[in-house]
Amino acid sequence: MSATGAAASGSARARGRCAPHEGSEYLVSAETAEQLRQVMVHGVNRLSEWLSRTSRPGTGTAPGELRPLVEGVDLDTPLGSTAAALAELDHLYLADAVRYDDPRYAANLSCPVVIPAVLAETVLSALNTSVDNWDDSVGATLVEQRLIRWTAELIGFGAGADGVFTSGGTQSNLHALLLAREIAADSARNCDPGIRTVHVLPRLRVLTSEHSHFSVARAAELMGLGSEAVVAVPTDNQRRMCPRALSRAFEDYHTADTTVMAVVATAGTTDYGSIDPITEIAAQCRERGVWLHVDAAYGGGLLVSPRRRNLLAGIEMADTVTVDFHKTYFQPVSSSALVVRDGAVLGRLTHHAVFLNPADDPNPNLADKSLQTTRRFDALKLWLTLRVLGPRMIGAMVDAVIDLADEVWGLLDADPRFRVLVRPSLSTLVFRYEPTKHGPPEVMDAANRHARHALRVSNAGVVAATSVAERTYLKFTLLNPRATVGDFAGLIEDLAGHAHAYTLGTADSADND
Structure with missing residues (x-):
């Protein structure tokens, strides 16, 4: 039994209780308060270190790559320590976890979270x-x-x-x-x-x-x-x-x-x-x-x-x-x-x-x-x-992401390579790579899908896709007050580059045929 478990057992006997059952030393209780503190400190330190060293919004890992790792875990054989379990979690989850706090994450309605709320959690x-x-x-x-x-x-x-x-x-x-x-x-x-x-x-x-x-x-x-x-x-x-x-x-x-x-x-x-x-x-x-x-x-x-x-x-x-x-x-x-x-x-x-x-x-x-x-x-x-x-600070962050969305709309609206549908009231933008001289709609659909996928697997950014009148469009969802218009200028250039490369490759294939 661990030192914490032995101390808990001794404390229970001193109060006239029976010795705790095996495993009860892991329950949150008055007796395990110090153990809880140590585990939480260790876990927060690992998380803090991961946040500090990870500089990408996502990895684009496919299910087929991760599934063998997860399925290979023997759930009937415990690792015996929190440290070992957290180390295992590094490559099962954290290594590919999507970072909503990264300024280049702009896919869905998932926001970065404030520290007081994490403490409350x-x-x-x-x-x-x-x-x-x-x-x-x-x-x-x-x-x-x-x-x-x-x-x-x-x-x-x-x-x-x-x-x-x-x-x-x-x-x-x-x-x-x-x-x-x-x-x-x-x-x-x-x-x-x-x-x-x-x-x-x-x-x-x-x-x-x-x-x-x-x-x-x-x-x-x-x-x-x-x-x-x-x-x-x-x-x-x-x-x-x-x-x-x-x-x-x-x-x-x-x-x-x-x-x-x-x-x-x-x-x-x-x-x-x-x-x-x-x-x-x-x-x-x-x-x-x-x-x-x-x-x-x-x-x-x-x-x-x-x-x-x-x-x-x-x-x-x-x-x-x-x-x-x-x-x-x-x-x-x-x-x-x-x-x-x-x-x-x-x-x-x-x-x-x-x-x-x-x-x-x-x-x-x-x-x-x-x-x-x-x-x-x-x-x-x-x-x-x-x-x-306080609510004023939350509201200021809401205004900040809407202001950013309007600035990014200005970039897209002025760029002849893209078609943007609606000037935002909130913080989403639906747009499509569709230069003035573009190919068939089906090719443009594929080019937009390719650009989104290529952006993600390169760890450069995460954006969403949607469908409008049966055509493929891309979508920015901006919920990060730390993001800047410069972050999105870079994403726009990356998306245009990937889409253009795809259309060139399609044209070359057609010529060879």
Whole structure:
């Protein structure tokens, strides 16, 4: 037994307890507090050293290269020490881990994280607090509730607002639409007391932008509506929902045969960062008594922006709002919330269990509001971040990445080798290598795909790809306040070079044929 384990055993005997079972010396406890400190220091030192010596955003390693290493590990034979396990992890994970903190990472909506949130992650993981009932989450429950009220105030909701932390935007959107479904079903039953919910479901429709997140369609499928219940509303040339098109959709689907149960406005589309005209959409919803959900998973960072809060004008008129703190508040995954203007409606999905959250319990039990039961205390990360940095500093970083996106848009828009689609409202740019004298569209598609792959395998950068009108486009997603326009000028040159080399090679092959 290790010295730490022996000390723990002696301490237990001194208190009249039985000697601990084998393996219990690895449990976080009062007896192992010093061991925990030593292990954490060792782990943080290794991580710090890796961060210092690694200077690339990714390696482009293929699954076939890594799979034999992972599959070759004998999980039934432990290594016996944390140091050995961390050394093994170096080549199984860290060697190829994607670095969101690298300025040349610009692929998906994954952000670098702030240090106070990482500290909070360590604390909440060590204590393993589950915020489902008061008995298990004393203090943690109140911290989450306070953060929900803070977010509701930023949105512009009144004192009756409420909400709950979730695993991410997908769960937040599902929760919002479940509430909307219950409201719509109740309305149908009020009109026809004999109707059953199962007969209401085929009549329900959800109107949303053609560029909204796929989680809206997934939610419809999970709710038994089917993805065909989601109606894609056309957008303008900035990829924002067109109010006139929404009005026409209402005329088509808010009829005797079908009912629009909700409209989902998007405040920050995944590809374009486009923000739907929330005020105009909200006015149409109020006129017809239709539930409005705003998916601000991406754009929610604007709530603390010193200069761009106005882009979310009208959000206070929503019934529910999704905010992902693990996108534009620089939090580790997971950290998201659903905020509800009238908190009382959360009770429509409440289930009471006598062993967990009995109906007569006077204490606040967050399981009453959540789709999850066991749930991590993820709110602690945002809490500690706010107490160290404050919202003004977070908002300044949000503005910084949007400013950078506008500068990079200027580079691309002025470059005849590229076609850029939309000037960004947030921090994404969709563009394509397509010089003035370009080849067939299929060749340009392949050239863009090749450039993206070549950039990654050369460790020079990581960018995303998307499809527009069945053509391949590239995408920058900028969420790193430490990145500069110079970083992206270099990426643009690298992408152009790789794409040009590909087209030359294609032309040579055609000539040889």
